[in-house]
Amino acid sequence: MKVVFNKDVPGSGKRGEIKEVSDGYARNFLLKKNLAEQLTDGVVNRLQAQESKKIKEAEEELQACQSAADRLDGGELSIVEKINEDGRLYAAVTVTKIANLIKKQYGIEIEARQVLVPIPIKIVGEHRATIKFSHGLEAEMTVIVAES
Numbered sequence: 001m002k003v004v005f006n007k008d009v010p011g012s013g014k015r016g017e018i019k020e021v022s023d024g025y026a027r028n029f030l031l032k033k034n035l036a037e038q039l040t041d042g043v044v045n046r047l048q049a050q051e052s053k054k055i056k057e058a059e060e061e062l063q064a065c066q067s068a069a070d071r072l073d074g075g076e077l078s079i080v081e082k083i084n085e086d087g088r089l090y091a092a093v094t095v096t097k098i099a100n101l102i103k104k105q106y107g108i109e110i111e112a113r114q115v116l117v118p119i120p121i122k123i124v125g126e127h128r129a130t131i132k133f134s135h136g137l138e139a140e141m142t143v144i145v146a147e148s
Helices: 023-031 039-074 095-106
Strands: 002-005 018-020 036-038 076-082 088-093 121-123 124-131 136-146
Touching: 002 023, 023 036, 039 095, 039 136, 076 088, 076 095, 088 136, 095 124, 121 136
Parallel strands: 076 136
Antiparallel strands: 002 018, 002 036, 088 121, 124 136
């Protein structure tokens, strides 16, 4: 009997996989515990619809990431911070602060873990930051820190 697995079954198959198994194993174990379902035309159509939906969502996500990366690439962020007598910032400019500024200035929601800064920003001046997106996309930005 041909079945499609609903869950991973060690030694038998992984979720979404279609396999030929013995009738007794399918009826007495896989189907009874809802670990798999018999492959029918309706199930095949449902699986094909799910796959095309996943592909469409991935394409939309890629376009959204590409658009965001294009808007941010080469952009500048301006930050005004207090400095001490030595000319250093009281607190370093964190990736969280950069992510919040991107949201405020560009309207693009990114997570702090997507922001990469080669060295901690602790002095006034221009610094480089890389924003990593899914699908291997990146945007380079300039972070300009000025004293208040």
